[in-house]
Amino acid sequence: MYKNYLKIAFRNLWRHRGFSFLNISGLAIGLTAGFLILLYVGFEISYDNFHSKADRIYRVVADIKTPTDNIEADIPAWAVPPHLEEQFPEIEAAVRISGLDMLVRKEDIKFQETEAKIVDADFFNVFDFKLLQGDADNVLKDPFSLVLSEKAAKKYFGNENPVGKTVKIMEEGHLATVTGLMEDFPENSHIKTNMVVSMATYTKGMDRDVDSFWNNYGAAGYILVAEHANIDQLVAKFPEFLERNNGEEMKKSQMYVNLFLEPLIDVYLRSTRGGAGGGNISNVYIFSIVAIFILLIACINFINLTTARSVERAKEVGIRKVIGAGKRQLGIQFLGESIVISFMAFIIALVLTAIAIPFFNDMAGKIISPGIISSANQLPILLLMSLGIGVLAGIYPAFVLSSFKPISVLKGSFSSGTRGILLRKGLVIAQFTISIALIIGTIVIYNQMNYMRNQELGFNKEQTIVLGTGVSPSQKALRHAIDDLPNVLSTSLSSSVPGKSNSSAYSEVENINGDLQIANLALYFIDEEFIPQFDIPLVAGRSFSKAFATDSTEAMVVNEETVKLLGYSSPEEAIGANFKQWGREGKIIGVIKDFHFKSLRQPIEPLTMRLEPKGTDLLVVKVNPKDIQQTVAAIASKWEAIIPNAPFDYYFLDQSFNKQYQTEERFGNLFLNFAALAIFISCLGLLGLAAYSTLQRKREIGIRKVLGSSVGGILNLLSREFVKLVIISFFIAAPIAWFFMYFWLEDFAYRITLQWWMFALAGASAIIIALLTVSFHAIKAAIVNPIKSLGTE
Structure with a gap:
């Protein structure tokens, strides 16, 4: 009996190869995406769990x-x-x-x-x-x-x-x-x-x-x-x-x-304290939800395509019931077909996952999994997932198909019924609600990443090379040698540069009330060239100068945030304020405009700067953009001659600064790719439904053409229903996506504002995607000779 069920299942799959391909491929892609996300989530939550204590x-x-x-x-x-x-x-x-x-x-x-x-x-x-x-x-x-x-x-x-x-x-x-x-x-x-x-x-x-x-x-x-x-x-x-x-x-x-x-x-x-952290539990939750969404879309495809084709199998059910088949037997047969499809999808998903893992590791920026074999302990989970989807997705179609009344269907009076149509419409709405929400999320994430990349930082980081010389006697000699190179525009010394960690110092600074206010302030040790080299604007007072001998012992420059912290209403009021910091006493001589010396995830903090030659272990070199490789080679040659015992240690500041956002960039790329997969799977289901809907209405289309309907009219007729469903989906998805994206953006101190056009663009994109998906079959049906459509009447 079961052998016969399998034979019928494979015959049915082969007979309807197009629908079978859409069903199996959609489910396989969904399982592949789900498994990759499972690997990612499992890897992220496994951090430090290998320690026995x-x-x-x-x-x-x-x-x-x-x-x-x-x-x-x-x-x-x-x-x-x-x-x-x-x-x-x-x-x-x-x-x-x-x-x-x-x-x-x-x-x-x-x-x-x-x-x-x-x-x-x-x-x-x-x-x-x-x-x-x-x-x-x-x-x-x-x-x-x-x-x-x-x-x-x-x-x-x-x-x-x-x-x-x-x-x-x-x-x-x-x-x-x-x-x-x-x-x-x-x-x-x-x-x-x-x-x-x-x-x-x-x-x-x-x-x-x-x-x-x-x-x-x-x-x-x-x-x-x-x-x-x-x-x-x-x-x-x-x-x-x-x-x-x-x-x-x-x-x-x-x-x-x-x-x-x-x-x-x-x-x-x-941990919210940074430092040794680096992951984000919110991203783990988001990817888990995306995985559930993708698998849900794959399930919806299966249910939709199976129930849509129920009319074709109605006579088969009627005949089998007449010759003695029971409802239970029919239910087992159709549920078994569902499980066969899901198992085939599982096998294909294994192959796709094995192919995708290296690319997935590159996108994630770390070795999530060396390969499918190393993740073999998780394969049973994928198998259970696929079989579970097969069972869950097959229960309703099996119930519907096994419940057909043989007398009705053999007389030809069977129709899919209002409930079946409403179910399919509801499932399409669910699919596109998820897809539109993912499109909105992708647009928001892309714009936030773009905003962070292009945000005005308050300093010039271009064509800047940072050399890690350490605090050594050779540092000054190297600087003088580099100054003589033709493409070197300027050099400076510092203890840190924007985007890198900096010291924090216990400080006492005179506030608006004349009191020495205690605070823990960020501190840069620099030389006289650092501020002009980075094009950091001065808003009050003056910068450090070699013309003032006391600048190296009694002077401090602060940013605008420090002025606000001290209660001054303007930067000019802070000039001349007394300070005590790490054994130094003196006065504030200048106020610089705020600049982002940390990540855009963090607000600009109070910053102090002092001349301290013994504390500067970085040599910062501004170079001409022409022949940069030749300039770096020339700098390396000077390094080898003056500091032969140390390796040439350098990096470009703009590249280093942008590395702060690698985690967000990778998250955005992963989200974009999985969102694209979800939309693609939705389109596969919509393509199948459009094909079946067109097939069911081919006689109606033939009659309309005979009566003078144009290709555009036919296209409008077949597309209108699906566009309505997408529009309904948009109004459901928009507030849901707004809620989640609003809270995702809360993690950033500097962030974009959610704009109406982001949602409108997502809705328009979904409509265009739906129209392109449906139009293929709609146009194909519209240009068919009506004689072929009406030939059986």
């Missing part, structure tokens, strides 16, 4: 309350983690992790390791980063010991065993011993590095007193708590801990700290 590891974060603001820091003070471990028995271990831009040399091999990490000795005991060689208890115990990843070991030592060998680190050339070899860090770790250096190296070679720094913030802190520890009770003890260890200093500085704990598995996706 992940449920007991917490990141220590701090709220720092000053008289003027509340700073939500993603790191604690340097002294906090080791003292937490020492004073709380429920904390088994504490680890600090600090990024380090470090020169590493081995004979002629030299690299500027920008992602090296300084970590405490318990690093490998807290985190499950696999050691291939070395003992977790001892590899980071001693000063000048480090552990290399497989990738870094190959870079420095080739195929040799690196353990026990030495490299020179930092500008001073300290000799450091490789004490361990670790596996390359997994892609789904928010901590990423190729080299970890012992904290003892830092305390011995750079700063011996770091463990007593209660007001200096420079390293992320993680703690491992004991099993069954009560986290709420632990956090409740932190205020007393801070008061005991740093209470007097907090009162003196008027900077009051509160400590909190973030679960390790929340750091990447759910």
Whole structure:
């Protein structure tokens, strides 16, 4: 019996090849998109879950309350983690992790390791980063010991065993011993590095007193708590801990700290403090919804095309019922056909997914999955998804087809009925509601990304090369050599550039009331050429000048936001205000116009600038746009001659600044592609319905042509019904899309406003897409000779 069901199913699929192709391909594409999104969502939520103690590891974060603001820091003070471990028995271990831009040399091999990490000795005991060689208890115990990843070991030592060998680190050339070899860090770790250096190296070679720094913030802190520890009770003890260890200093500085704990598995996706984060749980939710929408559209296609063809199979059902087939048997047969289609779609989806994964990884900007085989553990989910869709999508058609009355259908009096027509219209409306909502989302996301790319930044970042020279005696010599190159327009020195992290300094600045107002202010160390080189407008006072010797010891330039913070009604009022900052005292000599020195996701913050030659580790070079490659080669030649022990370390500022928006760009590209897939699947279903509708009305079309109807009239007749459904869909989709896009834009400090034309464009696009989809069959039917249409009458 079941063999016969399968035979009938395949015969029916082959007989109606066009409809079968639309059904299977639409479902296959939907499953492919759904599986890719499943891989993406699964990968994003897997961050840091591979650590066996992940449920007991917490990141220590701090709220720092000053008289003027509340700073939500993603790191604690340097002294906090080791003292937490020492004073709380429920904390088994504490680890600090600090990024380090470090020169590493081995004979002629030299690299500027920008992602090296300084970590405490318990690093490998807290985190499950696999050691291939070395003992977790001892590899980071001693000063000048480090552990290399497989990738870094190959870079420095080739195929040799690196353990026990030495490299020179930092500008001073300290000799450091490789004490361990670790596996390359997994892609789904928010901590990423190729080299970890012992904290003892830092305390011995750079700063011996770091463990007593209660007001200096420079390293992320993680703690491992004991099993069954009560986290709420632990956090409740932190205020007393801070008061005991740093209470007097907090009162003196008027900077009051509160400590909190973030679960390790929340750091990447759910933390609002930035830093080690980088994911976005909202994007995960959005893609999950898009996946559901795409699969829903594929289901709707199946139901629509199957029920639309029910008239053709009515006589088959009637005959089978007359010869004894029961409703249950017919239901099983039609449901089985649905499952066969879904299984065929599953096989095709596997092939399409295998082809798409490399391109999907490129769009996502990371290795979501190496290939279909590595994701084999998720294939049963895809199979269950496809079979589930087959069952869910096939239940209604099976019920409808198996319920036909044999006497009625064999007399030819059967029609699909009002309920069937209303169902199909309702499903088409649902399809295009989803599609229009996705089109609106795509338009909004594209315009927001375009707005961020083209926003007036308040400074000139074009044709600017940034050299990471470090604070070295050779920096000035290199600058003078580069100044003499023909295509170099200007050079300057700084501690940071827009788009990169900057220092924050405890500051006391005179406000409108004449009081020294305490605040934690962003700080740039620069030279006299920095402000004019970046074309940052001066709105009051003057900039730094070599004509004033005191500028290097007693002067500060601030931005407009700092003026507002201090309560002055105009920038001119702030000129001459006194300040104290990091051991310096002096006066504000100038106010610059606000510029975006951070991402457009963040509002412009108060910024201070000071002349500090010993704190400038970047050499900024403005070049002529002509022959840039030749200019870079000339700069590299000067570098090799003057700083031969360090690798040529440079980047273009505009490219670096734009990298801040890579996450949003990739999200936008992924959203656009999946939205396009959803619309394409909708069009496949609409194409099938249009073909069937045209087939059902071919005699009517023939009669209308005989009576003088034009091709345009026929086209209008067949398209009008579908256009009405799209218009209804638009009025449903518009408010839904507005709601979700409004809240998505809330994540950006600088954002576009939702405009009426975005919704109108989406609606018009949907109508055009529907018309183009329907018109093919409508025109084909309209130009057919009416004699062929009426030949059977």
